Amino acid sequence: MALILINNTGNKHNNYIRQAKYVNNPHLDGMEEDILYHFSLSTKTHDLPQMFGDVKFVCVGGSPNRMRTFAEYIHEQLEMPSNTADIKDICEGTDRYSMYKVGPVLSISHGVGVPSISIMLHELIKLLYHARCRGVIIFRIGTSGGIGLAAGTIVITDKAVDSFFRPQFEQVVLGKVITRSTELDVDIAQELLQYSSELTDMPTVFANTMCTHDFYEGQGRLDGALCSFSTEEKFEYLRKASKAGVRNIEMESSVFAAMCHVCNLKAAVVCVTLLNRFEGDQISTPHDILMEYQQRPQRLVAHLIKKRLGLIS
Numbered sequence: 001m002a003l004i005l006i007n008n009t010g011n012k013h014n015n016y017i018r019q020a021k022y023v024n025n026p027h028l029d030g031m032e033e034d035i036l037y038h039f040s041l042s043t044k045t046h047d048l049p050q051m052f053g054d055v056k057f058v059c060v061g062g063s064p065n066r067m068r069t070f071a072e073y074i075h076e077q078l079e080m081p082s083n084t085a086d087i088k089d090i091c092e093g094t095d096r097y098s099m100y101k102v103g104p105v106l107s108i109s110h111g112v113g114v115p116s117i118s119i120m121l122h123e124l125i126k127l128l129y130h131a132r133c134r135g136v137i138i139f140r141i142g143t144s145g146g147i148g149l150a151a152g153t154i155v156i157t158d159k160a161v162d163s164f165f166r167p168q169f170e171q172v173v174l175g176k177v178i179t180r181s182t183e184l185d186v187d188i189a190q191e192l193l194q195y196s197s198e199l200t201d202m203p204t205v206f207a208n209t210m211c212t213h214d215f216y217e218g219q220g221r222l223d224g225a226l227c228s229f230s231t232e233e234k235f236e237y238l239r240k241a242s243k244a245g246v247r248n249i250e251m252e253s254s255v256f257a258a259m260c261h262v263c264n265l266k267a268a269v270v271c272v273t274l275l276n277r278f279e280g281d282q283i284s285t286p287h288d289i290l291m292e293y294q295q296r297p298q299r300l301v302a303h304l305i306k307k308r309l310g311l312i313s
């Protein structure tokens with residue numbers, strides 16, 4: 001997307017013409033080498049345009065195993081000619097994150113919580129920039145706790161909100177708080193919602209997602225090592241969240257939405273609920289059922305990718 005900025009006399013000005021690019025950092029262009037430390041990749045040691053230049057879809061999720069499984073699944077769905085055993089972890093030089101590439105799809109793990117995904121996103125967004133990728137769509141395919149929804153429901157995020165139900169992400173930079181919008185791409189969300197009705201076992205809602213900095217107290221759980229509130233206070237908070245349009249809780253959506261928005265990356269958050277938090281705190285559903293739930297966001301996003309690639313109508 002070329003952005004043409006017009007100066008205040010109304011004239012187009014060459015100096016004002018710039019390419020909308022994924023990174024937003026004036027210091028980067030002056031660097032001789034960029035080491036993507038947590039990916040074990042670098043602009044000097046790797047030909048990033050050759051390795052990643054054709055990437056159009058990026059899928060991220062917390063667990064390395066889930067993202068490997070997703071890479072194998074998308075390999076099958078795109079009917080790639082190679083063998084799934086050939087799918088290698090591109091980040092095998094580090095155990096911070098795992099990354100797999102299958103045709104135009106990149107599948108990457110981000111760990112748990114805002115700091116972990118934020119480091120991964122800095123390096124991923126620079127990778128896309130160095131590789132000169134264009135028109136990329138990024139999806140978070142995750143799990144979450146539902147608010148008033150049956151387990152297994154997919155929530156496509158409308159607004160990613162913080163623990164005060166505000167659609168914003170706060171980052172402390174040089175001792176000051178920077179507030180960024182957590183706006184997500186409405187068109188991609190609507191497209192996903194429409195496709196969910198074409199698939200079986202895909203109960204889906206479009207609603208707000210609350211992003212917290214903790215799984216236990218931070219999500220109003222009574223079963224952590226610490227708990228500073230009563231059962232009544234827990235339910236009052238969940239009811240407040242529900243009134244604010246929140247239907248699920250997880251731990252990365254706000255920084256994911258904020259960073260993608262400010263870096264011109266079209267983004268969507270698609271998380272399945274593993275339990276209804278009005279019914280409990282512990283995740284006691286049998287393993288095989290949890291695995292099937294986890295596959296739902298993967299199936300929905302794979303469906304969109306196949307549509308976008310013209311593999312299905």
Ligand SMILES: O=P(O)(O)O[C@H]1O[C@H](CO)[C@@H](O)[C@H]1O
Nearest residue numbers: 061062112113142143250251
């Ligand atoms: O399913 P993933 O992507 O790991 O995400 C959710 O699960 C983790 C907590 O168990 C948090 O990271 C939360 O956001």
Ligand SMILES: O=c1cc[nH]c(=O)[nH]1
Nearest residue numbers: 143144145249250251
């Ligand atoms: O309750 C839940 C379940 C999954 N992930 C979360 O962050 N919370």
